[in-house]
Amino acid sequence: MASNFSIKHQPGFTAIAATCFIVLYLPIIVLVAYAFNAASSTSEWGGFSLRWFQSAYQNTQVIDATLRSFQIGAIAAVLSTIFATMAALATTRTAAYPGLTFKYAAINQPLMVPEIVTGVALLIFFSRIKIFTGYSGLGYLIAAHTAFCIPFAYLPIRARLENMDLTLERAAADLYATPWKTFRRITLPLLWPGILAGLMLAFVISLDDVVITEFVKSGGQDTLPTYMLGQIRRGVTPEINAISTAFLLLSVAIVTLFFFVSRKRD
Amino acid sequence: MPDKPDRNAIEVVNVSKIFGSGEGQVAALDKVSVSIRENEFFTLLGPSGCGKTTLLRLIAGFDFPTAGEILLYGQDIAPLPPFKRPVNTVFQSYALFPHMTVADNIGFGLEMLGKPKAEIKARVAEMLKLVKMEALAGRRTAQISGGQQQRVALARALAPQPKVLLLDEPLSALDYKLRKEMQIELKRLQHETGITFIFVTHDQEEALTMSDRIAVMSSGKILQVGSPWDIYDKPAERFVADFIGETNFLTAAISGTSNGKTRATLKSGTTIEATVAEGFQPKDNATVVVRPEHAKLTKDKGDLSGTVENIVYFGTDTHIHVQLDSGEAFTVRQQNTRSAGCGFERGDKVGILIGNDAAQVLRD
Numbered sequence: 086m087a088s089n090f091s092i093k094h095q096p097g098f099t100a101i102a103a104t105c106f107i108v109l110y111l112p113i114i115v116l117v118a119y120a121f122n123a124a125s126s127t128s129e130w131g132g133f134s135l136r137w138f139q140s141a142y143q144n145t146q147v148i149d150a151t152l153r154s155f156q157i158g159a160i161a162a163v164l165s166t167i168f169a170t171m172a173a174l175a176t177t178r179t180a181a182y183p184g185l186t187f188k189y190a191a192i193n194q195p196l197m198v199p200e201i202v203t204g205v206a207l208l209i210f211f212s213r214i215k216i217f218t219g220y221s222g223l224g225y226l227i228a229a230h231t232a233f234c235i236p237f238a239y240l241p242i243r244a245r246l247e248n249m250d251l252t253l254e255r256a257a258a259d260l261y262a263t264p265w266k267t268f269r270r271i272t273l274p275l276l277w278p279g280i281l282a283g284l285m286l287a288f289v290i291s292l293d294d295v296v297i298t299e300f301v302k303s304g305g306q307d308t309l310p311t312y313m314l315g316q317i318r319r320g321v322t323p324e325i326n327a328i329s330t331a332f333l334l335l336s337v338a339i340v341t342l343f344f345f346v347s348r349k350r351d
Numbered sequence: 352m353p354d355k356p357d358r359n360a361i362e363v364v365n366v367s368k369i370f371g372s373g374e375g376q377v378a379a380l381d382k383v384s385v386s387i388r389e390n391e392f393f394t395l396l397g398p399s400g401c402g403k404t405t406l407l408r409l410i411a412g413f414d415f416p417t418a419g420e421i422l423l424y425g426q427d428i429a430p431l432p433p434f435k436r437p438v439n440t441v442f443q444s445y446a447l448f449p450h451m452t453v454a455d456n457i458g459f460g461l462e463m464l465g466k467p468k469a470e471i472k473a474r475v476a477e478m479l480k481l482v483k484m485e486a487l488a489g490r491r492t493a494q495i496s497g498g499q500q501q502r503v504a505l506a507r508a509l510a511p512q513p514k515v516l517l518l519d520e521p522l523s524a525l526d527y528k529l530r531k532e533m534q535i536e537l538k539r540l541q542h543e544t545g546i547t548f549i550f551v552t553h554d555q556e557e558a559l560t561m562s563d564r565i566a567v568m569s570s571g572k573i574l575q576v577g578s579p580w581d582i583y584d585k586p587a588e589r590f591v592a593d594f595i596g597e598t599n600f601l602t603a604a605i606s607g608t609s610n611g612k613t614r615a616t617l618k619s620g621t622t623i624e625a626t627v628a629e630g631f632q633p634k635d636n637a638t639v640v641v642r643p644e645h646a647k648l649t650k651d652k653g654d655l656s657g658t659v660e661n662i663v664y665f666g667t668d669t670h671i672h673v674q675l676d677s678g679e680a681f682t683v684r685q686q687n688t689r690s691a692g693c694g695f696e697r698g699d700k701v702g703i704l705i706g707n708d709a710a711q712v713l714r715d
Contacts, residue, residue: 255433255446262463275450
């Protein structure tokens with residue numbers, strides 16, 4: 086009997102599973118459906134139409150915010166992935182030493198400290214710098230995004246490094262490769278799927294951020310999520326649904342790509 | 352057998368390697384000295400943890416000695432990083448680069464040395480032929496079998512024509528038949544390339560079949576260095592005698608040692624002639640070893656007497672375990688013929704004849 090135990094055959098399993106799926110997906114399905122509503126309401130169906138997609142596309146504020154999101158996301162993803170790669174190399178290609186666990190914790194700090202705390206801290210910190218330097222460009226947002234993206238880029242890279250056979254690097258050194266050549270010809274090519282995964286994860290995380298961005302941004306520096314938040318305060322039209330739907334498709338596309346890249350093992 | 356000029360490829364001088372510090376200190380190598388001649392197939396033999404792999408790693412440059420020198424043709428290489436030593440390694444796990452083809456793996460060392468493309472291509476082709484892997488040059492290393500990976504690892508390490516080739520238990524992952532094939536293959540490669548091989552293994556049979564000379568190691572020290580014949584027939588210490596092959600240990604009273612020979616009086620009262628480990632002056636009592644195949648069983652009176660305890664049939668030979676009247680155990684190995692049985696049965700009263708030049712006095 087015990088050997089045949091399967092969670093699937095427990096009473097109530099199907100009902101609980103169905104409930105979870107409904108709670109998870111029904112709101113999203115409704116949101117996506119009303120993006121195609123011809124009427125101006127997010128609750129009354131007025132026929133199928135693409136007008137809200139068109140309206141969002143013609144809204145320069147939306148396009149501005151989207152481009153800004155991509156710009157910040159791309160730069161922050163690349164920078165955080167570079168830092169994460171260096172951190173991953175430094176924390177795996179060494180014998181364990183006292184303080185290493187503390188370093189793991191320090192690198193992963195953004196995963197543990199509440200975002201709101203980081204947001205407030207950055208707001209105060211950056212305002213001093215703004216007064217001191219007079220600079221108020223996108224640099225602050227990029228710096229903040231880079232910082233909180235590092236642990237997300239770090240995790241897949243470190244996982245990949247830990248699975249890599251150290252003997253390969255030793256073999257390269259044995260075959261006259263200098264440490265730099267060994268890194269370029271052996272470590273980096275084998276690490277590449279991990280780096281790409283880290284890069285995409287960091288990009289998605291940056292794209293999605295609201296809390297820290299809301300605190301750090303100056304006037305006219307809305308990203309797509311903070312723009313949407315602002316719009317909702319003023320009342321919801323299906324345009325928000327249309328933007329959300331496009332955003333959703335993009336995220337799903339990136340995460341799917343991430344899945345295939347990280348699954349590729351040679 | 353290739354000529355063996357009296358030139359040393361590697362000289363290990365008083366090398367120690369200590370891991371850890373303070374109370375937890377472990378000496379993986381304890382003032383080891385050994386010379387490895389040019390062109391020879393030299394084996395470091397010992398149980399796991401004896402320091403053989405540590406010594407290999409020091410020669411390769413993956414680790415550095417705590418004290419001592421490692422000379423390669425007279426030049427101290429101990430402080431050099433691995434990529435500056437003209438020494439290549441065949442790893443136990445092969446360590447082939449998974450993102451490269453077989454041919455690219457073999458050419459990697461030459462490429463790192465900055466050799467021209469045409470030369471690399473020619474040399475890779477030559478190596479592929481040497482290890483009989485021409486047909487698989489374009490394959491990824493994950494797409495070939497364990498035995499084939501082994502050949503690629505060998506070709507990759509031999510391609511840059513190292514002064515010394517280090518082999519770290521390279522056959523341990525192969526099954527029995529393939530291992531036997533590769534043993535012959537390795538001997539052939541060593542002969543054809545004329546490169547000095549330093550081979551690490553814990554398999555005494557492998558060491559005896561392949562080596563020109565063997566160093567037997569235990570607990571960070573080299574106990575004995577010699578030809579397979581020396582090591583097998585003239586073990587200097589109990590550990591060496593016990594680790595290599597099967598043997599019988601007898602206590603004996605010693606008298607009249609001269610010219611490496613002595614007279615040993617066994618517990619049975621019989622006195623036999625025995626050889627003595629080099630440079631050793633035995634005291635009154637010592638341990639004498641006799642290999643099972645160097646003794647003969649008889650139904651008459653022999654040098655020793657006892658009762659047959661057990662008979663084990665091995666196909667080529669039979670092991671007959673005898674309980675001696677002195678209380679010691681003794682095994683005789685007898686070559687089988689096609690006639691039925693070995694001529695003895697359990698419970699038989701027997702005598703044991705020890706041949707001339709069959710006994711060796713140990714140093715312990």
